[in-house]
Amino acid sequence: MSHTFDIVIIGGGVVGLTTALALAQKTSLTIALIDTKKLSPEWKKENYDFRVSAISLASQHIFENLGVWDAIKFKRVSAYEKMQVWDESSGTIEFDCEKIGAKSLGHIIEEAVIRSSLLEMIMTQKNIFLYDDINVVSIEKNIESVVVKTQEKELECKLLIAADGGNSWVREQMGISINQMDYQHTAIVCNVQTEFSHEYTAKQKFLNSGPLAFLPLSDTHTCSIVWSVPQSEADLLLTQSDEDFCVSLTNAGIHSLGKILSTTQRYSFPLRMRHAESYVQTRLALVGDAAHTIHPLAGQGVNMGLLDAACLVDVITTALNKHRDYTSLATLRRYERFRKSDNALMLNAVAGFKKIFSSQAKPLTTCRNLGLALINKSDFLKNKFMRHAMGLRDEMPTLTLCQKNNWNF
Ligand SMILES: Cc1cc2nc3c(=O)[nH]c(=O)nc-3n(C[C@H](O)[C@H](O)[C@H](O)COP(=O)(O)OP(=O)(O)OC[C@H]3O[C@@H](n4cnc5c(N)ncnc54)[C@H](O)[C@@H]3O)c2cc1C
Incomplete structure (x- = not known):
């Protein structure tokens, strides 16, 4: 049986769910969301989920603007006020939210809490259609449309969004290559x-x-x-x-x-560090881990993916408002231009950080200790780091802007 939608999203992790909800709320497009796993808003309070993320202020604003932050907070979050970083041979750098007049540096949140809250809101959205517990068997991209086939159904759409994680099957099927590096770490x-x-x-x-x-x-x-x-x-x-x-x-x-x-x-x-060579093709965009994976030492992976989602939604809504084709390569390239360089910066910074901290070579450890001491003494540098990690920087997507016109800490 064949069904027609404006957009099909493959992958219902935090990034895919956020992309679907944002598109559904900001446009009148019809959206199908497919996942191999069962997607349920059920959440069990008794045990902490083993997968948690440090969620930045920018990501919090995205959830606030989508109306899911209160549900997330009501379930369970932990606001962290300070962060201490040190190594075996140097002093500690301490980041303190008070130094930038904030109530917290961010929130530690279980993935199950975020997914459940997003799904509760998605269930109320008339223009999102969930296809879970289902396997995609093929994708055909034509001039006019994309046809996504599962064992039983055929979903036709104008734009396909791949949010199917680090080992993205869609990315592979569409022939997009990746730059990758083994961090030689297992978490x-x-x-x-x-x-x-x-x-x-x-x-x-x-x-x-x-x-x-x-x-x-x-x-x-x-x-x-x-x-x-x-x-x-x-x-x-x-x-x-x-x-x-x-x-x-x-x-x-x-x-x-x-x-x-x-x-x-x-x-x-x-x-493993992965970075897709391109984030877009005509009628296709990659978001989240499908486009990039990063070492968890900086706690940025899902935050980067949420910025992808917010940016892609900006680009699509702008195209719709200007009566342009939101599926064209020219439109989608705007998304790629904004996000690829920002993500590359973070990927390179974290790779450098990992290298500096894993080296025992004397010149590097001396530089590292001097660098850490310098950062720790400089409120200016520490504030810059904190603000960047919290997502407080220029040219951020609309969904990351605080509607209450304050930082809402
Ligand atoms: C140990 C560790 C700690 C981390 N800590 C942090 C942190 O503190 N802060 C932070 O920001 N990030 C952190 N991250 C990164 C973060 O977990 C990921 O960046 C984030 O989960 C990516 O979300 P996603 O939705 O893009 O992909 P995923 O969460 O991988 O979701 C992909 C979805 O696609 C579905 N799927 C896969 N293949 C298919 C298919 N063929 N068809 C249909 N559906 C499919 C899957 O079932 C899944 O639901 C950490 C990662 C690790 C490994």
Whole structure:
């Protein structure tokens, strides 16, 4: 059976869901959203999701403007006020929201909370049609339309948006190549109970083997950890008993949190930098991890994807308002121009950061220690870093602008 839509989005992760909701609210286009998994707004309060993200102020504004922030906040968020970064041989840099007159640096939020809140709002939207628990078997891009075939259905559209994550099948089918680099790290992710309160401070220690981050959750003695290590070390940490893993984590030396008392199940993610050579073709746009993946050390992956979504929506609405073809390469290239350079900057900065912190070569460690000391002494530099990470910079998409005309901290 064949169905016709204006836009089909493949991938219902945070970025695909946000793109669908924003397009549905800002235009009268009809949108189909496809995911291989079941998409349900159901959310279970009892346990923390193992996947959490540090959500920037710009991303918070996107959720506010889409009317989902209150639902997210009502479920569960953790505002973090400070961030401490240090390595084994240098002093600590501390970022404090008070220094820029803000109430927090951002929020640590479980992915399940964001997805559920977006889906609740999507269910109320008459111009979004969900096709979940379904496999796409082929995509045919013609001059006039794109035909997406699943085993049972055929969805025809004017524009296809790929939001199907880092291993994007759509990107591959459409022949878009990627620049990639193995970070030679695997991230171990779990939630742990700590002896002392995290005091709403995000902590990241650069160990010789890679960064270890503690992200404060709403319970003051629970943190989500992201421990990035070479694969051989990850294999060891993943096979340890829970008790031994807690000892390893305690010994890794985030002393201000005391002993690690317990852990949830551990999950692992091999880390790879990917950047699509092009984000667009005629009738096709890539957003989120389908276009780029980044090391989690800067906590920027989903924030970058949400900016892609907001920017693409700006470009499409502008084209519609000017009665231009929103599916043309010329229109979509505007989206690519805005986002590709911004994302490349972040990808390069994080790759450089990772390199500097993983080197034990004396000249580099000396430069690193001097650099860290300099940054820590300079409120100007620290404020610049904080504002950039929070998404407070020039030329941001409309959806990131605060409607209340203040920072709403
Ligand atoms: C350990 C770790 C920690 C991180 N921490 C942070 C952080 O603190 N802050 C931050 O901003 N980012 C963080 N990130 C990055 C962030 O998780 C990703 O950038 C984000 O999840 C990408 O969202 P997405 O919607 O683009 O893709 P995904 O979340 O991968 O969603 C893709 C969706 O597409 C669906 N799909 C896949 N293939 C198909 C197909 N063929 N057909 C139909 N559907 C399909 C999937 O089922 C899924 O629902 C972290 C990542 C990792 C690994």
